[in-house]
Amino acid sequence: MKILTALQIREADQRTIAEENIPSAALMERAANAFTEWFTRKFPDTGKNILICCGPGNNGGDGLAIARMLHALDYAATVWIVAPENKFSPDFLTNQERLPAAIPVTNIKQTSDFPEASEFNLVLDGLFGTGLSRSVTGIYAEIIQHINHLPAQVIAIDVPSGLYTEAPNQLGDAIVQADYTLSFEVPKLAFLLAQNEKYVGEWYLVAINLSPAFLADVTTDKFIFTREQVTQIIQPRRKFSHKGTYGHALLLAGSYGKMGAAALAARACLRSGVGLLSVHCPKVGYTILQTAVPEAMTLPDTEATHLTQLPDLNTYQAIGIGPGLGKEPATRHLVRQLLQTTPAPLVIDADALNIIAEENLQPALPPNTILTPHPKEFERLAGPASDDYNRLKLLQNFCRQYGCFVVLKGGHTCIGTPAGDLYFNITGNPGMATGGTGDVLTGIITALVAQKYSPLDACRLGVYLHGLAGDLARDQVGETALIASDLIENLGAAFRQFGS
Ligand SMILES: NC(=O)C1=CN([C@@H]2O[C@H](COP(=O)(O)OP(=O)(O)OC[C@H]3O[C@@H](n4cnc5c(N)ncnc54)[C@H](O)[C@@H]3O)[C@@H](O)[C@H]2O)[C@H](O)CC1
Numbered sequence: 001m002k003i004l005t006a007l008q009i010r011e012a013d014q015r016t017i018a019e020e021n022i023p024s025a026a027l028m029e030r031a032a033n034a035f036t037e038w039f040t041r042k043f044p045d046t047g048k049n050i051l052i053c054c055g056p057g058n059n060g061g062d063g064l065a066i067a068r069m070l071h072a073l074d075y076a077a078t079v080w081i082v083a084p085e086n087k088f089s090p091d092f093l094t095n096q097e098r099l100p101a102a103i104p105v106t107n108i109k110q111t112s113d114f115p116e117a118s119e120f121n122l123v124l125d126g127l128f129g130t131g132l133s134r135s136v137t138g139i140y141a142e143i144i145q146h147i148n149h150l151p152a153q154v155i156a157i158d159v160p161s162g163l164y165t166e167a168p169n170q171l172g173d174a175i176v177q178a179d180y181t182l183s184f185e186v187p188k189l190a191f192l193l194a195q196n197e198k199y200v201g202e203w204y205l206v207a208i209n210l211s212p213a214f215l216a217d218v219t220t221d222k223f224i225f226t227r228e229q230v231t232q233i234i235q236p237r238r239k240f241s242h243k244g245t246y247g248h249a250l251l252l253a254g255s256y257g258k259m260g261a262a263a264l265a266a267r268a269c270l271r272s273g274v275g276l277l278s279v280h281c282p283k284v285g286y287t288i289l290q291t292a293v294p295e296a297m298t299l300p301d302t303e304a305t306h307l308t309q310l311p312d313l314n315t316y317q318a319i320g321i322g323p324g325l326g327k328e329p330a331t332r333h334l335v336r337q338l339l340q341t342t343p344a345p346l347v348i349d350a351d352a353l354n355i356i357a358e359e360n361l362q363p364a365l366p367p368n369t370i371l372t373p374h375p376k377e378f379e380r381l382a383g384p385a386s387d388d389y390n391r392l393k394l395l396q397n398f399c400r401q402y403g404c405f406v407v408l409k410g411g412h413t414c415i416g417t418p419a420g421d422l423y424f425n426i427t428g429n430p431g432m433a434t435g436g437t438g439d440v441l442t443g444i445i446t447a448l449v450a451q452k453y454s455p456l457d458a459c460r461l462g463v464y465l466h467g468l469a470g471d472l473a474r475d476q477v478g479e480t481a482l483i484a485s486d487l488i489e490n491l492g493a494a495f496r497q498f499g500s
């Protein structure tokens with residue numbers, strides 16, 4: 001699914017109106033209907049007092065149409081129209097005319113117009129949407145502060161007012177802090193970034209049937225990958241297959257006190273369909289891995305506590321390195337050697353990433369290598385980011401420069417590709433912010449690469465299934481108690497949702 005800019009969304013609007021030969025107010029009606037349908041399912045109690053704040057543009061027009069629809073469904077709707085300049089969009093005016101006289105309306109042009117005491121349970125924010133062109137000031141900023149201080153749940157129409165859809169706001173900008181954002185048709189980049197979480201809240205998309213031809217043709221370098229795409233990518237196992245069909249993966253993992261990371265990665269790798277798995281680990285890990293993961297073959301290093309020597313690499317279809325690795329000098333040397341000599345595609349995580357950063361080995365990354373850093377590890381590799389938008393730029397530049405795939409882990413994990421495209425994930429939950437979940441991801445992606453999925457597909461599938469397993473685990477144990485092993489236990493259920 002494409003992530004579009006505000007400008008592209010406006011173009012989509014125009015194309016839809018032209019192709020369907022409808023007045024623009026009809027599209028607004030469609031948007032308001034879609035919003036109302038969602039709203040009545042989410043908040044079926046018509047006894048709630050609802051305040052609908054409307055700005056002067058089409059976002060405000062949506063608000064007016066929604067007020068009319070909610071009123072018709074017996075909700076108690078009150079409208080505030082905030083417009084100091086008395087300049088309105090044509091579709092705003094159309095919907096103002098259609099507003100039933102029974103709905104109380106307050107016109108707010110200045111602070112003194114503010115109604116005194118107000119008792120609202122829900123606020124719908126229709127001040128500004130994708131038409132925001134500058135920071136909000138004056139009476140608009142006052143209204144936004146007012147909304148943010150009301151003891152009510154706030155639902156943003158399309159976009160939280162004051163939030164730019166694809167660029168950072170200035171410090172101190174007035175922005176609505178929504179509990180929910182219900183957005184039309186296409187996701188906005190702002191929703192996917194941690195720095196905007198307190199404005200966007202939980203976000204949902206509703207379809208308004210924008211021109212399919214336009215949406216198919218429009219170009220973007222930012223995407224969300226959806227369940228449908230995962231369904232298309234995922235391959236069923238074949239009847240006449242054998243373990244050789246699904247590849248032999250090698251994991252280089254573990255050190256004294258960190259064998260758990262190796263075990264988690266190994267178990268996840270096996271649960272993700274790899275045909276054979278070998279784990280090269282320090283001697284201390286031998287008994288641990290043979291016991292914890294009997295399905296894996298264990299190749300002990302000559303050194304007790306950390307990895308010092310590469311095994312023969314010639315029999316593997318994928319090599320994963322990093323979980324629990326440590327950063328001993330001999331291990332650093334091993335990482336350098338691996339980059340220079342690997343015959344198989346690499347998946348690199350954790351301390352292997354830190355070693356690459358500290359030894360400046362980025363230029364030695366073989367083409368199409370997959371790196372799975374969290375933001376701190378990425379910063380070590382690519383330098384500090386000034387904000388989440390800037391980090392995405394650094395991500396694109398890094399992937400282009402080194403020809404690699406980077407899985408930047410976070411609330412919406414983002415995959416960068418050598419072509420400079422970004423793919424955002426929508427599965428997963430905060431329960432997964434716990435030790436070992438990254439090791440699990442390394443195991444999954446390594447298994448998928450060994451099974452001959454392309455690097456991009458391995459990353460997308462791996463990240464989606466990892467998050468889905470986390471969501472299934474949350475259903476069982478909740479977010480607080482969730483641990484990395486729970487993800488592994490739920491990988492089977494995640495794969496099964498795709499018949500695999
Ligand atoms: N395709 C869709 O998704 C549809 C969306 N709809 C809704 O329309 C808005 C966008 O409406 P638009 O009129 O273009 O802009 P806004 O209402 O967001 O803003 C109005 C107007 O205000 C001016 N302005 C911008 N920034 C400021 C500011 N900081 N202070 C004061 N004034 C400002 C500027 O001139 C804007 O044009 C979209 O979000 C949806 O809610 C349609 O209803 C259906 C199709």
Ligand SMILES: [K+]
Pocket residue numbers: 059125126127128129156157158159160161
């Ligand atoms: K809004």
